[in-house]
Amino acid sequence: MEISDRDTALATAETVARHSRGKLVAFLAARSGDVAAAEDALSEAFAAALALWPEKGCPANPQAWLLTVARRKLIDQIRTRHEDGGTDELEAMAATLGEVGADEIPDRRLALLFACTHPAIDAGIRSPLMLQVVLGLDAAQIASAFLLAPATMAQRLVRAKAKIRLAGIPFRIPERSELPERLEMVLDAIYAAFAEGWIDAAGSDLARRELAGEAIFLGRLLSEMLPDEPEVWGLLALMLYAEARRPARRSDEGAFVPLGLQDAALWDASMIEEAEAALRRASGAGMIGRYQLEAAIQSAHVERRRTGAVSWNAIVSLYDALVTLTGSPVALINRALALAELEGAAAGLQALAQVSGDPRIGSYQPYWAARAELLSRTGAHDGARQAYEIAIGLESDPAVKQYLEKRQAALETGTTPPA
Amino acid sequence: MQYLLALYADESGFSKMTPEQQQQGYASYMAYTEALKTAGALVGSNRLRPSATATTIRTTNGKTQVLDGPFAESKEQLGGYYLIDVPDLDAAMKWAGRCPGAQHGIVEVRAIWAM
Numbered sequence: 001m002e003i004s005d006r007d008t009a010l011a012t013a014e015t016v017a018r019h020s021r022g023k024l025v026a027f028l029a030a031r032s033g034d035v036a037a038a039e040d041a042l043s044e045a046f047a048a049a050l051a052l053w054p055e056k057g058c059p060a061n062p063q064a065w066l067l068t069v070a071r072r073k074l075i076d077q078i079r080t081r082h083e084d085g086g087t088d089e090l091e092a093m094a095a096t097l098g099e100v101g102a103d104e105i106p107d108r109r110l111a112l113l114f115a116c117t118h119p120a121i122d123a124g125i126r127s128p129l130m131l132q133v134v135l136g137l138d139a140a141q142i143a144s145a146f147l148l149a150p151a152t153m154a155q156r157l158v159r160a161k162a163k164i165r166l167a168g169i170p171f172r173i174p175e176r177s178e179l180p181e182r183l184e185m186v187l188d189a190i191y192a193a194f195a196e197g198w199i200d201a202a203g204s205d206l207a208r209r210e211l212a213g214e215a216i217f218l219g220r221l222l223s224e225m226l227p228d229e230p231e232v233w234g235l236l237a238l239m240l241y242a243e244a245r246r247p248a249r250r251s252d253e254g255a256f257v258p259l260g261l262q263d264a265a266l267w268d269a270s271m272i273e274e275a276e277a278a279l280r281r282a283s284g285a286g287m288i289g290r291y292q293l294e295a296a297i298q299s300a301h302v303e304r305r306r307t308g309a310v311s312w313n314a315i316v317s318l319y320d321a322l323v324t325l326t327g328s329p330v331a332l333i334n335r336a337l338a339l340a341e342l343e344g345a346a347a348g349l350q351a352l353a354q355v356s357g358d359p360r361i362g363s364y365q366p367y368w369a370a371r372a373e374l375l376s377r378t379g380a381h382d383g384a385r386q387a388y389e390i391a392i393g394l395e396s397d398p399a400v401k402q403y404l405e406k407r408q409a410a411l412e413t414g415t416t417p418p419a
Numbered sequence: 420m421q422y423l424l425a426l427y428a429d430e431s432g433f434s435k436m437t438p439e440q441q442q443q444g445y446a447s448y449m450a451y452t453e454a455l456k457t458a459g460a461l462v463g464s465n466r467l468r469p470s471a472t473a474t475t476i477r478t479t480n481g482k483t484q485v486l487d488g489p490f491a492e493s494k495e496q497l498g499g500y501y502l503i504d505v506p507d508l509d510a511a512m513k514w515a516g517r518c519p520g521a522q523h524g525i526v527e528v529r530a531i532w533a534m
Contacts, residue, residue, distance in 0.1 A: 147513065394454045396521070405446065
Protein backbone atom coordinates (compact mmCIF):
# COMPACT_ATOMS: atom_id res chain seq x y z
CA MET A 1 0.00 0.00 0.00
CA GLU A 2 1.27 3.47 -0.87
CA ILE A 3 2.33 5.74 1.96
CA SER A 4 -0.13 8.34 0.78
CA ASP A 5 -2.96 5.81 0.92
CA ARG A 6 -2.08 5.08 4.54
CA ASP A 7 -2.10 8.79 5.27
CA THR A 8 -5.43 9.23 3.55
CA ALA A 9 -6.90 6.34 5.52
CA LEU A 10 -5.58 7.79 8.76
CA ALA A 11 -6.83 11.24 7.90
CA THR A 12 -10.25 9.80 7.08
CA ALA A 13 -10.32 7.95 10.39
CA GLU A 14 -9.49 11.15 12.23
CA THR A 15 -12.02 13.22 10.31
CA VAL A 16 -14.78 10.71 10.95
CA ALA A 17 -13.74 10.70 14.61
CA ARG A 18 -13.98 14.46 14.75
CA HIS A 19 -17.28 14.87 12.97
CA SER A 20 -19.18 11.72 13.80
CA ARG A 21 -18.17 10.95 17.35
CA GLY A 22 -20.93 12.97 18.97
CA LYS A 23 -23.57 11.49 16.73
CA LEU A 24 -22.37 7.93 17.31
CA VAL A 25 -22.14 8.33 21.10
CA ALA A 26 -25.59 9.90 21.16
CA PHE A 27 -27.05 7.07 19.11
CA LEU A 28 -25.46 4.31 21.18
CA ALA A 29 -26.13 5.93 24.55
CA ALA A 30 -29.67 7.07 23.91
CA ARG A 31 -31.28 3.65 24.12
CA SER A 32 -29.18 2.15 26.91
CA GLY A 33 -28.83 5.32 28.96
CA ASP A 34 -25.21 4.30 29.52
CA VAL A 35 -22.99 7.08 28.25
CA ALA A 36 -19.75 5.68 29.65
CA ALA A 37 -20.25 2.29 28.00
CA ALA A 38 -21.05 3.93 24.67
CA GLU A 39 -17.92 6.08 24.87
CA ASP A 40 -15.73 3.11 25.77
CA ALA A 41 -17.12 0.96 22.99
CA LEU A 42 -16.65 3.78 20.51
CA SER A 43 -13.08 4.47 21.67
CA GLU A 44 -12.23 0.86 20.99
CA ALA A 45 -13.91 1.08 17.59
CA PHE A 46 -11.86 4.17 16.73
CA ALA A 47 -8.68 2.46 17.87
CA ALA A 48 -9.53 -0.45 15.60
CA ALA A 49 -10.18 1.93 12.72
CA LEU A 50 -6.83 3.68 13.17
CA ALA A 51 -5.11 0.28 13.15
CA LEU A 52 -7.00 -1.40 10.31
CA TRP A 53 -7.96 1.29 7.79
CA PRO A 54 -4.39 2.21 6.83
CA GLU A 55 -3.81 -1.52 6.17
CA LYS A 56 -7.08 -2.52 4.53
CA GLY A 57 -8.30 0.79 3.18
CA CYS A 58 -11.25 2.91 4.27
CA PRO A 59 -14.68 1.28 4.35
CA ALA A 60 -17.34 2.68 2.02
CA ASN A 61 -19.45 3.74 4.99
CA PRO A 62 -17.09 4.62 7.85
CA GLN A 63 -19.88 5.49 10.29
CA ALA A 64 -21.65 2.18 9.81
CA TRP A 65 -18.34 0.33 10.19
CA LEU A 66 -17.63 2.07 13.52
CA LEU A 67 -21.16 1.42 14.71
CA THR A 68 -20.87 -2.29 13.92
CA VAL A 69 -17.60 -2.64 15.82
CA ALA A 70 -18.86 -0.57 18.75
CA ARG A 71 -21.99 -2.68 18.89
CA ARG A 72 -19.90 -5.87 19.13
CA LYS A 73 -17.97 -4.37 22.05
CA LEU A 74 -21.18 -3.41 23.80
CA ILE A 75 -22.55 -6.93 23.32
CA ASP A 76 -19.39 -8.36 24.85
CA GLN A 77 -19.75 -5.95 27.77
CA ILE A 78 -23.33 -6.97 28.38
CA ARG A 79 -22.48 -10.68 28.21
CA THR A 80 -19.68 -10.31 30.76
CA ARG A 81 -21.86 -8.26 33.09
CA HIS A 82 -24.80 -10.64 33.14
CA GLU A 83 -24.65 -14.22 34.31
CA ASP A 84 -27.70 -15.12 32.30
CA GLY A 85 -26.10 -13.73 29.16
CA GLY A 86 -28.09 -10.51 29.41
CA THR A 87 -30.80 -11.53 26.95
CA ASP A 88 -33.08 -8.62 27.69
CA GLU A 89 -30.43 -6.00 27.17
CA LEU A 90 -29.18 -7.71 24.05
CA GLU A 91 -32.65 -7.77 22.60
CA ALA A 92 -33.07 -4.08 23.36
CA MET A 93 -29.80 -3.32 21.65
CA ALA A 94 -30.64 -5.43 18.64
CA ALA A 95 -33.85 -3.44 18.35
CA THR A 96 -31.99 -0.13 18.48
CA LEU A 97 -29.32 -1.04 16.04
CA GLY A 98 -31.85 -2.58 13.74
CA GLU A 99 -33.13 0.95 13.22
CA VAL A 100 -29.94 1.94 11.50
CA GLY A 101 -30.20 2.12 7.76
CA ALA A 102 -27.21 1.61 5.54
CA ASP A 103 -26.71 5.35 5.16
CA GLU A 104 -27.95 7.56 7.91
CA ILE A 105 -27.54 7.15 11.62
CA PRO A 106 -30.33 9.08 13.35
CA ASP A 107 -29.03 12.21 15.04
CA ARG A 108 -29.77 11.87 18.75
CA ARG A 109 -27.38 14.63 19.78
CA LEU A 110 -30.16 16.95 20.89
CA ALA A 111 -31.43 14.29 23.29
CA LEU A 112 -27.86 13.83 24.50
CA LEU A 113 -27.50 17.55 25.16
CA PHE A 114 -30.69 17.54 27.21
CA ALA A 115 -29.50 14.49 29.14
CA CYS A 116 -26.14 16.11 29.94
CA THR A 117 -27.78 19.28 31.22
CA HIS A 118 -30.56 17.58 33.16
CA PRO A 119 -31.40 19.33 36.47
CA ALA A 120 -30.46 16.18 38.40
CA ILE A 121 -26.88 16.66 37.29
CA ASP A 122 -24.77 19.05 39.31
CA ALA A 123 -24.83 22.45 37.58
CA GLY A 124 -21.06 22.83 37.75
CA ILE A 125 -20.36 19.65 35.75
CA ARG A 126 -23.01 20.05 33.02
CA SER A 127 -20.81 22.09 30.70
CA PRO A 128 -17.72 19.87 31.03
CA LEU A 129 -19.91 16.78 30.62
CA MET A 130 -21.48 18.17 27.49
CA LEU A 131 -18.06 19.03 26.08
CA GLN A 132 -16.68 15.57 26.68
CA VAL A 133 -19.67 13.50 25.69
CA VAL A 134 -20.92 15.44 22.68
CA LEU A 135 -17.62 16.81 21.38
CA GLY A 136 -15.19 14.21 22.64
CA LEU A 137 -12.89 16.74 24.32
CA ASP A 138 -10.54 15.10 26.77
CA ALA A 139 -10.89 15.54 30.50
CA ALA A 140 -7.46 17.08 31.06
CA GLN A 141 -8.07 19.76 28.46
CA ILE A 142 -11.48 20.57 29.87
CA ALA A 143 -10.03 20.59 33.39
CA SER A 144 -7.44 23.25 32.57
CA ALA A 145 -10.01 25.44 30.93
CA PHE A 146 -12.36 25.24 33.92
CA LEU A 147 -9.49 25.60 36.39
CA LEU A 148 -9.98 22.19 37.96
CA ALA A 149 -7.48 19.48 38.74
CA PRO A 150 -7.57 16.80 35.99
CA ALA A 151 -8.19 14.01 38.49
CA THR A 152 -11.06 15.95 40.04
CA MET A 153 -12.58 16.63 36.64
CA ALA A 154 -12.27 13.00 35.59
CA GLN A 155 -13.89 11.86 38.84
CA ARG A 156 -16.80 14.28 38.52
CA LEU A 157 -17.39 13.25 34.92
CA VAL A 158 -17.49 9.57 35.89
CA ARG A 159 -20.00 10.36 38.64
CA ALA A 160 -22.17 12.40 36.29
CA LYS A 161 -22.30 9.63 33.70
CA ALA A 162 -23.09 7.09 36.42
CA LYS A 163 -25.89 9.35 37.57
CA ILE A 164 -27.35 9.42 34.08
CA ARG A 165 -27.34 5.63 34.00
CA LEU A 166 -28.45 4.88 37.56
CA ALA A 167 -31.06 7.59 37.95
CA GLY A 168 -32.50 6.80 34.56
CA ILE A 169 -32.09 10.30 33.21
CA PRO A 170 -34.08 10.32 29.98
CA PHE A 171 -32.66 10.92 26.53
CA ARG A 172 -35.38 12.94 24.97
CA ILE A 173 -36.44 16.42 24.08
CA PRO A 174 -38.53 17.68 27.03
CA GLU A 175 -42.25 18.33 26.82
CA ARG A 176 -43.43 21.73 25.62
CA SER A 177 -44.20 22.81 29.17
CA GLU A 178 -40.70 22.07 30.45
CA LEU A 179 -38.85 23.05 27.31
CA PRO A 180 -38.05 26.72 28.01
CA GLU A 181 -36.48 25.96 31.39
CA ARG A 182 -34.59 22.88 30.18
CA LEU A 183 -33.43 24.59 27.01
CA GLU A 184 -32.03 27.41 29.11
CA MET A 185 -29.83 24.85 30.89
CA VAL A 186 -28.46 23.64 27.58
CA LEU A 187 -27.82 27.21 26.49
CA ASP A 188 -26.16 28.04 29.82
CA ALA A 189 -23.86 25.03 29.48
CA ILE A 190 -22.84 26.05 25.97
CA TYR A 191 -22.31 29.64 27.06
CA ALA A 192 -20.25 28.51 30.07
CA ALA A 193 -17.91 26.71 27.67
CA PHE A 194 -17.75 29.79 25.44
CA ALA A 195 -16.96 32.02 28.42
CA GLU A 196 -14.00 29.83 29.39
CA GLY A 197 -12.69 30.04 25.85
CA TRP A 198 -13.32 33.79 25.78
CA ILE A 199 -11.01 34.38 28.75
CA ASP A 200 -8.03 33.59 26.56
CA ALA A 201 -8.15 36.68 24.39
CA ALA A 202 -4.82 36.19 22.69
CA GLY A 203 -5.64 32.61 21.79
CA SER A 204 -2.34 31.48 23.25
CA ASP A 205 -3.78 28.97 25.73
CA LEU A 206 -4.33 25.75 23.83
CA ALA A 207 -6.83 24.34 26.30
CA ARG A 208 -9.03 27.40 26.03
CA ARG A 209 -8.46 28.49 22.46
CA GLU A 210 -10.64 25.81 20.94
CA LEU A 211 -13.44 26.08 23.46
CA ALA A 212 -14.95 29.22 21.97
CA GLY A 213 -15.02 27.53 18.57
CA GLU A 214 -16.50 24.34 20.03
CA ALA A 215 -19.20 26.34 21.80
CA ILE A 216 -20.08 28.13 18.57
CA PHE A 217 -20.19 24.75 16.80
CA LEU A 218 -22.70 23.54 19.40
CA GLY A 219 -24.64 26.79 19.06
CA ARG A 220 -24.90 26.33 15.30
CA LEU A 221 -25.85 22.67 15.74
CA LEU A 222 -28.59 23.65 18.16
CA SER A 223 -29.93 26.24 15.73
CA GLU A 224 -30.23 23.51 13.10
CA MET A 225 -32.05 21.18 15.47
CA LEU A 226 -34.29 23.78 17.14
CA PRO A 227 -34.72 26.50 14.50
CA ASP A 228 -37.92 27.84 16.03
CA GLU A 229 -36.43 28.69 19.43
CA PRO A 230 -35.48 32.39 19.61
CA GLU A 231 -33.09 32.03 22.55
CA VAL A 232 -31.06 29.49 20.57
CA TRP A 233 -30.51 32.13 17.87
CA GLY A 234 -29.91 34.71 20.57
CA LEU A 235 -27.07 32.67 22.09
CA LEU A 236 -25.52 31.98 18.70
CA ALA A 237 -25.63 35.67 17.85
CA LEU A 238 -24.08 36.59 21.20
CA MET A 239 -21.18 34.20 20.78
CA LEU A 240 -20.52 35.26 17.19
CA TYR A 241 -20.52 38.97 18.06
CA ALA A 242 -18.05 38.33 20.85
CA GLU A 243 -15.79 36.02 18.85
CA ALA A 244 -15.79 38.47 15.92
CA ARG A 245 -13.97 40.97 18.08
CA ARG A 246 -11.12 38.61 19.00
CA PRO A 247 -8.60 40.04 16.50
CA ALA A 248 -9.00 43.49 18.07
CA ARG A 249 -8.85 42.52 21.75
CA ARG A 250 -5.08 42.61 22.05
CA SER A 251 -2.56 44.93 20.41
CA ASP A 252 0.34 43.54 18.38
CA GLU A 253 2.41 43.71 21.56
CA GLY A 254 -0.22 41.73 23.44
CA ALA A 255 -1.62 44.68 25.41
CA PHE A 256 -5.26 44.69 26.50
CA VAL A 257 -7.47 46.88 24.30
CA PRO A 258 -10.79 47.88 25.90
CA LEU A 259 -13.94 47.57 23.80
CA GLY A 260 -14.32 51.31 23.28
CA LEU A 261 -10.82 51.59 21.81
CA GLN A 262 -10.83 48.49 19.60
CA ASP A 263 -10.15 49.02 15.91
CA ALA A 264 -13.50 48.15 14.35
CA ALA A 265 -11.76 47.38 11.06
CA LEU A 266 -10.17 44.35 12.72
CA TRP A 267 -13.51 42.84 13.73
CA ASP A 268 -14.51 39.79 11.66
CA ALA A 269 -17.16 41.20 9.31
CA SER A 270 -18.57 37.88 8.11
CA MET A 271 -19.00 36.65 11.67
CA ILE A 272 -20.83 39.85 12.54
CA GLU A 273 -23.09 39.37 9.53
CA GLU A 274 -23.89 35.83 10.65
CA ALA A 275 -24.62 37.22 14.12
CA GLU A 276 -26.94 39.88 12.72
CA ALA A 277 -28.83 37.26 10.73
CA ALA A 278 -29.17 35.09 13.83
CA LEU A 279 -30.44 38.03 15.89
CA ARG A 280 -32.97 38.92 13.21
CA ARG A 281 -34.14 35.32 13.15
CA ALA A 282 -34.60 35.42 16.92
CA SER A 283 -36.58 38.64 17.02
CA GLY A 284 -39.01 37.22 14.47
CA ALA A 285 -40.53 35.03 17.19
CA GLY A 286 -41.42 38.03 19.36
CA MET A 287 -40.35 36.31 22.59
CA ILE A 288 -37.62 38.21 24.39
CA GLY A 289 -35.04 36.38 26.47
CA ARG A 290 -31.73 36.80 28.23
CA TYR A 291 -29.48 35.73 25.37
CA GLN A 292 -31.35 37.82 22.83
CA LEU A 293 -30.92 40.87 25.05
CA GLU A 294 -27.22 40.24 25.53
CA ALA A 295 -26.82 39.74 21.79
CA ALA A 296 -28.70 42.98 21.10
CA ILE A 297 -26.33 44.81 23.44
CA GLN A 298 -23.37 43.37 21.55
CA SER A 299 -25.02 44.40 18.31
CA ALA A 300 -25.31 47.97 19.57
CA HIS A 301 -21.60 47.98 20.43
CA VAL A 302 -20.43 46.71 17.05
CA GLU A 303 -22.71 49.16 15.27
CA ARG A 304 -19.79 51.53 15.78
CA ARG A 305 -18.15 49.93 12.75
CA ARG A 306 -20.83 51.48 10.54
CA THR A 307 -21.84 54.70 12.31
CA GLY A 308 -18.64 55.47 14.19
CA ALA A 309 -20.63 56.03 17.39
CA VAL A 310 -22.24 53.94 20.12
CA SER A 311 -25.90 54.40 20.99
CA TRP A 312 -25.65 54.42 24.79
CA ASN A 313 -29.34 55.18 25.07
CA ALA A 314 -30.22 51.91 23.37
CA ILE A 315 -27.67 50.01 25.46
CA VAL A 316 -28.99 51.38 28.75
CA SER A 317 -32.54 50.43 27.75
CA LEU A 318 -31.41 46.93 26.87
CA TYR A 319 -29.63 46.59 30.22
CA ASP A 320 -32.79 47.85 31.95
CA ALA A 321 -34.64 44.94 30.36
CA LEU A 322 -31.85 42.48 31.19
CA VAL A 323 -31.78 43.58 34.83
CA THR A 324 -35.55 43.25 35.07
CA LEU A 325 -35.37 39.80 33.53
CA THR A 326 -32.41 38.35 35.42
CA GLY A 327 -31.65 40.66 38.36
CA SER A 328 -28.03 39.58 37.91
CA PRO A 329 -25.27 41.64 39.54
CA VAL A 330 -23.27 41.34 36.31
CA ALA A 331 -26.02 43.05 34.37
CA LEU A 332 -26.34 45.73 37.05
CA ILE A 333 -22.62 46.49 36.88
CA ASN A 334 -22.59 46.74 33.10
CA ARG A 335 -25.71 48.87 33.20
CA ALA A 336 -23.99 51.24 35.61
CA LEU A 337 -21.07 51.64 33.21
CA ALA A 338 -23.39 52.29 30.29
CA LEU A 339 -25.41 54.77 32.35
CA ALA A 340 -22.19 56.61 33.17
CA GLU A 341 -21.60 57.15 29.44
CA LEU A 342 -25.03 58.68 29.19
CA GLU A 343 -25.43 60.64 32.44
CA GLY A 344 -21.93 60.90 33.88
CA ALA A 345 -19.81 58.98 36.37
CA ALA A 346 -21.76 60.10 39.46
CA ALA A 347 -24.95 58.58 38.08
CA GLY A 348 -23.00 55.44 37.23
CA LEU A 349 -21.65 55.18 40.78
CA GLN A 350 -25.14 55.54 42.19
CA ALA A 351 -26.35 52.71 39.95
CA LEU A 352 -23.31 50.64 40.94
CA ALA A 353 -24.22 51.07 44.61
CA GLN A 354 -27.20 48.79 44.00
CA VAL A 355 -24.79 45.86 43.84
CA SER A 356 -22.54 46.70 46.77
CA GLY A 357 -24.69 44.72 49.19
CA ASP A 358 -24.29 41.47 47.22
CA PRO A 359 -21.77 39.22 49.01
CA ARG A 360 -20.59 37.70 45.73
CA ILE A 361 -19.03 40.92 44.47
CA GLY A 362 -16.32 40.74 47.13
CA SER A 363 -14.21 38.74 44.71
CA TYR A 364 -15.82 39.79 41.45
CA GLN A 365 -13.17 41.59 39.44
CA PRO A 366 -15.43 43.52 37.02
CA TYR A 367 -17.20 45.20 39.96
CA TRP A 368 -13.95 46.63 41.31
CA ALA A 369 -12.70 47.60 37.86
CA ALA A 370 -15.99 49.42 37.19
CA ARG A 371 -15.88 51.10 40.59
CA ALA A 372 -12.27 52.19 40.07
CA GLU A 373 -13.04 53.58 36.64
CA LEU A 374 -16.05 55.58 37.78
CA LEU A 375 -14.38 56.89 40.93
CA SER A 376 -11.39 58.09 38.95
CA ARG A 377 -13.72 59.99 36.62
CA THR A 378 -15.32 61.80 39.55
CA GLY A 379 -11.86 62.73 40.84
CA ALA A 380 -12.10 60.49 43.92
CA HIS A 381 -8.52 59.31 43.48
CA ASP A 382 -8.03 57.63 46.84
CA GLY A 383 -11.12 55.50 46.41
CA ALA A 384 -10.16 54.79 42.81
CA ARG A 385 -6.65 53.71 43.78
CA GLN A 386 -8.04 51.34 46.39
CA ALA A 387 -10.56 49.88 43.98
CA TYR A 388 -7.89 49.41 41.27
CA GLU A 389 -5.73 47.64 43.84
CA ILE A 390 -8.43 45.06 44.45
CA ALA A 391 -9.32 44.74 40.78
CA ILE A 392 -5.66 44.05 40.03
CA GLY A 393 -5.43 41.52 42.83
CA LEU A 394 -8.45 39.68 41.47
CA GLU A 395 -7.26 39.56 37.88
CA SER A 396 -5.51 36.48 36.47
CA ASP A 397 -4.90 37.74 32.91
CA PRO A 398 -1.48 39.49 32.84
CA ALA A 399 -2.52 41.79 29.99
CA VAL A 400 -5.60 43.05 31.83
CA LYS A 401 -3.55 43.35 35.01
CA GLN A 402 -1.01 45.53 33.24
CA TYR A 403 -3.75 47.72 31.83
CA LEU A 404 -5.28 48.27 35.28
CA GLU A 405 -1.86 48.95 36.80
CA LYS A 406 -1.24 51.65 34.20
CA ARG A 407 -4.56 53.31 34.95
CA GLN A 408 -3.86 53.14 38.67
CA ALA A 409 -0.45 54.70 38.15
CA ALA A 410 -1.98 57.43 36.01
CA LEU A 411 -4.04 58.54 39.01
CA GLU A 412 -0.85 59.76 40.67
CA THR A 413 0.31 61.80 37.72
CA GLY A 414 -3.18 63.04 37.00
CA THR A 415 -2.96 62.03 33.38
CA THR A 416 -5.76 59.52 33.13
CA PRO A 417 -5.89 58.19 29.57
CA PRO A 418 -9.32 57.77 27.97
CA ALA A 419 -11.11 54.50 28.72
CA MET B 420 -12.16 25.35 54.51
CA GLN B 421 -8.55 26.35 54.78
CA TYR B 422 -6.05 25.90 51.99
CA LEU B 423 -2.33 26.51 51.78
CA LEU B 424 -1.14 28.13 48.56
CA ALA B 425 2.57 27.27 48.43
CA LEU B 426 4.49 29.46 45.99
CA TYR B 427 7.42 27.96 44.11
CA ALA B 428 9.64 29.92 41.75
CA ASP B 429 13.19 30.14 40.44
CA GLU B 430 14.79 32.38 43.05
CA SER B 431 17.50 33.55 40.70
CA GLY B 432 14.80 35.12 38.56
CA PHE B 433 14.23 37.99 40.97
CA SER B 434 17.78 39.35 40.86
CA LYS B 435 17.71 39.23 37.07
CA MET B 436 14.82 41.71 37.03
CA THR B 437 15.24 45.47 36.72
CA PRO B 438 14.36 47.54 39.81
CA GLU B 439 11.23 48.63 37.97
CA GLN B 440 10.18 45.03 37.34
CA GLN B 441 10.88 44.11 40.96
CA GLN B 442 8.76 47.03 42.13
CA GLN B 443 5.99 45.88 39.82
CA GLY B 444 6.32 42.37 41.25
CA TYR B 445 5.84 43.66 44.81
CA ALA B 446 2.91 45.75 43.73
CA SER B 447 1.22 42.72 42.16
CA TYR B 448 1.53 40.75 45.37
CA MET B 449 0.26 43.65 47.43
CA ALA B 450 -2.78 43.99 45.22
CA TYR B 451 -3.43 40.26 45.46
CA THR B 452 -3.14 40.32 49.26
CA GLU B 453 -5.46 43.31 49.39
CA ALA B 454 -8.03 41.49 47.26
CA LEU B 455 -7.88 38.45 49.56
CA LYS B 456 -8.36 40.69 52.60
CA THR B 457 -11.32 42.45 51.06
CA ALA B 458 -12.94 39.14 50.23
CA GLY B 459 -12.42 38.01 53.81
CA ALA B 460 -10.39 35.02 52.62
CA LEU B 461 -6.93 35.81 53.94
CA VAL B 462 -5.83 33.90 57.04
CA GLY B 463 -2.12 34.58 56.68
CA SER B 464 0.74 34.99 54.25
CA ASN B 465 4.48 35.36 54.30
CA ARG B 466 7.46 35.65 52.07
CA LEU B 467 10.35 33.33 52.92
CA ARG B 468 14.04 34.18 52.92
CA PRO B 469 16.01 32.55 50.08
CA SER B 470 16.45 28.75 50.15
CA ALA B 471 20.23 29.14 50.52
CA THR B 472 19.54 30.44 54.04
CA ALA B 473 17.58 27.32 54.91
CA THR B 474 18.82 24.75 57.36
CA THR B 475 17.58 21.17 57.42
CA ILE B 476 17.56 18.87 60.36
CA ARG B 477 17.01 15.13 60.30
CA THR B 478 17.23 12.65 63.16
CA THR B 479 17.76 8.98 62.33
CA ASN B 480 18.61 6.26 64.82
CA GLY B 481 19.15 8.88 67.48
CA LYS B 482 21.67 10.69 65.34
CA THR B 483 20.90 14.26 64.35
CA GLN B 484 22.15 15.58 61.06
CA VAL B 485 22.10 19.29 60.30
CA LEU B 486 22.76 20.56 56.78
CA ASP B 487 22.96 23.93 55.13
CA GLY B 488 20.54 24.62 52.35
CA PRO B 489 17.05 23.49 51.45
CA PHE B 490 15.52 20.01 51.67
CA ALA B 491 15.91 19.36 47.95
CA GLU B 492 17.83 21.00 45.16
CA SER B 493 15.26 21.94 42.62
CA LYS B 494 14.67 24.28 39.71
CA GLU B 495 11.99 26.06 41.70
CA GLN B 496 12.19 26.80 45.40
CA LEU B 497 9.55 27.49 48.03
CA GLY B 498 9.42 31.26 48.30
CA GLY B 499 6.30 32.04 50.24
CA TYR B 500 2.76 31.05 51.05
CA TYR B 501 -0.82 32.22 51.43
CA LEU B 502 -3.14 30.58 53.93
CA ILE B 503 -6.72 31.20 52.83
CA ASP B 504 -10.19 30.36 54.08
CA VAL B 505 -12.71 29.72 51.29
CA PRO B 506 -15.88 27.64 50.78
CA ASP B 507 -14.34 24.87 48.65
CA LEU B 508 -11.56 23.75 46.33
CA ASP B 509 -13.12 25.51 43.35
CA ALA B 510 -12.79 28.82 45.18
CA ALA B 511 -9.22 28.01 46.25
CA MET B 512 -8.31 27.26 42.63
CA LYS B 513 -9.75 30.59 41.51
CA TRP B 514 -7.54 32.41 44.00
CA ALA B 515 -4.53 30.33 42.97
CA GLY B 516 -5.12 31.42 39.39
CA ARG B 517 -5.05 35.07 40.41
CA CYS B 518 -1.85 34.75 42.43
CA PRO B 519 1.13 36.46 40.76
CA GLY B 520 3.09 33.36 41.74
CA ALA B 521 1.17 31.36 39.15
CA GLN B 522 2.52 33.55 36.37
CA HIS B 523 6.23 33.35 37.10
CA GLY B 524 6.31 30.05 38.99
CA ILE B 525 4.02 27.40 40.43
CA VAL B 526 1.32 27.56 43.05
CA GLU B 527 0.62 24.34 44.89
CA VAL B 528 -2.83 24.16 46.47
CA ARG B 529 -3.14 21.92 49.52
CA ALA B 530 -6.16 21.53 51.78
CA ILE B 531 -5.45 21.91 55.46
CA TRP B 532 -6.07 18.63 57.28
CA ALA B 533 -8.21 19.77 60.20
CA MET B 534 -7.70 17.42 63.11
